[in-house]
Amino acid sequence: MSLDAEVDDFLAKFIDISEDVKHNDKKDKIMPLGEGLRTFPKAAMWSIVLSTALVMEGYDTNLLNSMYAMPAFQKRYGKAVDPNDPDGAHQIPSNIQTTLSMCVNVGEILGLAVAGVVADRIGYRWTLIIALMFTTGFIFIVFFAQNVGMLIAGELLLGIPWGAFQTLTVSYASEVCPTVLRIYLTTYVNVCWVFGQLISSGVLKALVENDTNMAYRIPFGVQWVWPLPIMLGIFLAPESPWWLVRKGKFHEARVSIGRLLSENKYVTNKQMLTDAMINKMQLTITEERLKTNSESSFIDCFKGKDLRRTRIGAITWVVQNITGSALMGYSTYFYEQAGLSTSMAFTFSIIQYCLGIIGTFGSWFVSQKSGRFDSYFGGLIVNAVILLIVGGLGCSSNANASWGIGSLLLIYTFVYDLTIGPICYCLVAEIPSTKLRTKSIIISRNSYNIAGIIVAVITPYMLNPTAWNWGAKTGFFWAGFCIASAIWCWFDLPETKGKTFAELDLLFNEGVPARKFKTTEVDVFNADQLIGEMGKDGVKHIVIATEGAGPTV
Numbered sequence: 001m002s003l004d005a006e007v008d009d010f011l012a013k014f015i016d017i018s019e020d021v022k023h024n025d026k027k028d029k030i031m032p033l034g035e036g037l038r039t040f041p042k043a044a045m046w047s048i049v050l051s052t053a054l055v056m057e058g059y060d061t062n063l064l065n066s067m068y069a070m071p072a073f074q075k076r077y078g079k080a081v082d083p084n085d086p087d088g089a090h091q092i093p094s095n096i097q098t099t100l101s102m103c104v105n106v107g108e109i110l111g112l113a114v115a116g117v118v119a120d121r122i123g124y125r126w127t128l129i130i131a132l133m134f135t136t137g138f139i140f141i142v143f144f145a146q147n148v149g150m151l152i153a154g155e156l157l158l159g160i161p162w163g164a165f166q167t168l169t170v171s172y173a174s175e176v177c178p179t180v181l182r183i184y185l186t187t188y189v190n191v192c193w194v195f196g197q198l199i200s201s202g203v204l205k206a207l208v209e210n211d212t213n214m215a216y217r218i219p220f221g222v223q224w225v226w227p228l229p230i231m232l233g234i235f236l237a238p239e240s241p242w243w244l245v246r247k248g249k250f251h252e253a254r255v256s257i258g259r260l261l262s263e264n265k266y267v268t269n270k271q272m273l274t275d276a277m278i279n280k281m282q283l284t285i286t287e288e289r290l291k292t293n294s295e296s297s298f299i300d301c302f303k304g305k306d307l308r309r310t311r312i313g314a315i316t317w318v319v320q321n322i323t324g325s326a327l328m329g330y331s332t333y334f335y336e337q338a339g340l341s342t343s344m345a346f347t348f349s350i351i352q353y354c355l356g357i358i359g360t361f362g363s364w365f366v367s368q369k370s371g372r373f374d375s376y377f378g379g380l381i382v383n384a385v386i387l388l389i390v391g392g393l394g395c396s397s398n399a400n401a402s403w404g405i406g407s408l409l410l411i412y413t414f415v416y417d418l419t420i421g422p423i424c425y426c427l428v429a430e431i432p433s434t435k436l437r438t439k440s441i442i443i444s445r446n447s448y449n450i451a452g453i454i455v456a457v458i459t460p461y462m463l464n465p466t467a468w469n470w471g472a473k474t475g476f477f478w479a480g481f482c483i484a485s486a487i488w489c490w491f492d493l494p495e496t497k498g499k500t501f502a503e504l505d506l507l508f509n510e511g512v513p514a515r516k517f518k519t520t521e522v523d524v525f526n527a528d529q530l531i532g533e534m535g536k537d538g539v540k541h542i543v544i545a546t547e548g549a550g551p552t553v
Contacts, residue, residue: 021283022525024276028178029500036180043176043260047185049233051169051192053128056135056226057162058196062353063219064100064155066204068092068460069336069345072215077148094460096148101456103152105449107159108166112449115164116298116442123239124168131161132227132234143220167441174429174437175242176260179500183367186429187422191360194417197328198353205346242434245281253278283525284434284502296435301443305508306436312492313431313440314447316376319485320424321451323380324387324478326459328352328413335406348406352413359417371497371518372423372430377489379419384482386412387475394472405472430496433505490515500524 037044067073074090111131119127138161141154169192173185203222207215238260244253257274301310335345367375390408393401432440462470462477470477494517496504502524512520 018283018525020276021280024273024280025500025502025524029498029503031178031180033180036178038264039262040177040181040260041262044181044185046237046260047173047176048188049230049237050124050128050172051185051189052226052233053132053165053230054169054189054192055196055199056223057165058193059200060158060196060223061104062197063200063204064104066201066346066349067216067219068097069342070204070208070215071342072211072213076213076216077151097460098457099152100148100155101460102453103156104159104162105452105456107156108163109446109449111160111163112167112442112446113163114160115167116439119164119168119438123243124172125234125237125239127164128168128234129231131164132231135161136224136227139220139223143217163445166445167438170425170429170441171438172240175240179498182430183426183497184364186426187360187363187367189425190417190422191357194353194356194360198350198357201346201349201353205343205350208343208346241277242281245278246285246435250278250282253281280502284505296439298439298443301436301440305511306433306440309431309433309508310440310443312494313428313444315488316424316427316431316493317444317448318451319380319488320420321448321455322478323420323482323485324383324412324475325416325421326455327409327474327478328356328416335409348410352410355410355414356417356421359414360422362418363422366418367423367426367497371495372427373489373493373495373518375419376423376427376493377486379415379423380482380486380489382415383412383420384479384486386415387479387482390475391473391479394470394475401472427493427496430499430501430504433508434501
């Protein structure tokens with residue numbers, strides 16, 4: 001075959017591939033919910049299995065903060081309020097609360113960095129399984145902790161595997177499902193988080209009257225229930241096909257897609273759909289690599305068009321941490337300091353997390369109607385108003401103000417978990433480029449954790465009666481951040497609802513302003529445009545790589 005004939009052959013094959021991919025991407029975008037559920041029920045199931053690992057993190061982080069209000073824990077690790085009455089009331093000093101809460105975030109920062117490197121080499125599944133193994137061992141440290149130092153060490157070490165849970169579950173959910181299911185499976189992560197908080201509040205409520213060391217050891221020990229069944233579920237799950245294609249493991253990617261798809265009236269030719277999905281992944285990934293002329297690295301997240309995407313993802317997750325969510329994490333302690341009894345404080349916390357779960361399920365319907373941006377932005381505005389009222393009640397000397405504060409915090413939780421809380425997980429998975437998704441999510445979550453360290457430092461001082469003693473007036477502080485965050489959202493946070501990953505890539509590459517994402521239509525996988533951008537060598541590279549995908553299973 002002559003050189004010209006060979007080039008024409010590559011161009012013809014490339015045009016066929018791009019047209020096939022374009023058709024698949026369009027179908028993915030307009031796929032109804034019913035079709036998505038019937039075609040990808042196993043993808044949804046496996047995503048739910050992996051996301052369940054986050055129940056453990058939600059459980060323990062709430063457990064620790066809630067224990068600050070538990071008399072047995074206060075007496076074991078705290079100091080007497082009146083030094084002359086060692087048998088009287090005790091409090092965990094602000095500096096100890098700060099250290100314990102902060103070391104979890106430090107551990108998660110380390111864990112996220114390690115998880116990114118390990119997952120890139122061995123995949124999502126095995127990284128999560130290894131993280132669960134370490135979790136099982138580290139629970140022994142907090143269960144048998146003899147002093148605050150052991151608690152600090154245990155929480156720091158537990159934070160490392162939790163870092164893996166935070167990022168890989170979100171990445172996996174976004175990569176195994178079609179566009180129509182993305183909002184449900186990524187926000188389900190928030191359900192797991194809140195469900196863990198609810199379980200911990202229920203366990204502590206049951207033990208609040210217990211004055212022995214079992215009052216806090218049993219809640220720590222409950223964490224041994226989850227790792228083994230979750231590990232088994234993850235072991236049986238298929239690996240992310242996007243990760244497999246990035247690693248050139250095309251045969252394994254086909255097997256993975258085959259385990260995620262189900263044949264039905266919408267899928268009459270499973271092999272053809274598998275081919276189209278593999279081609280789309282290969283074309284998207286190869287195009288990104290050719291345009292950046294490099295493999296993915298953390299440095300790439302701060303270069304060119306990806307810098308904007310990294311910034312948006314990071315701030316989106318930081319906002320989740322700096323707009324009053326700390327009051328939910330410290331809710332039991334907050335309720336107690338606001339004037340409620342210890343038992344009633346735990347009851348309010350249980351109601352709070354039930355509302356959080358209901359709110360997260362409600363977010364599925366709200367976001368489908370209004371979109372990601374409207375839900376996120378609207379949640380910030382409503383919660384700013386609620387927090388201002390909470391702060392105002394904190395200035396009141398009325399004995400019934402504490403009930404009003406508690407009730408408003410319940411409403412805040414519902415609104416937060418209807419909007420900001422779950423929508424964040426969807427946004428941080430959609431905003432990054434395919435090549436840098438896991439690394440960008442790691443950077444975003446670490447930005448959240450760094451903000452969490454600052455919040456962990458100041459929150460105990462705000463609430464503790466032996467420190468600043470702001471109490472409910474803390475609402476003014478967080479309301480200010482809600483308002484500032486809403487202003488940022490308006491100018492920088494784009495609407496991603498109904499956009500495929502390929503469309504988002506093009507919108508960011510063309511520098512479309514945030515408020516125009518919703519209305520701007522783009523032509524993805526345009527063969528003529530791609531040929532012009534990549535040249536004949538790039539086209540040849542894609543065709544050869546795609547043809548090297550191996551036989552369909």
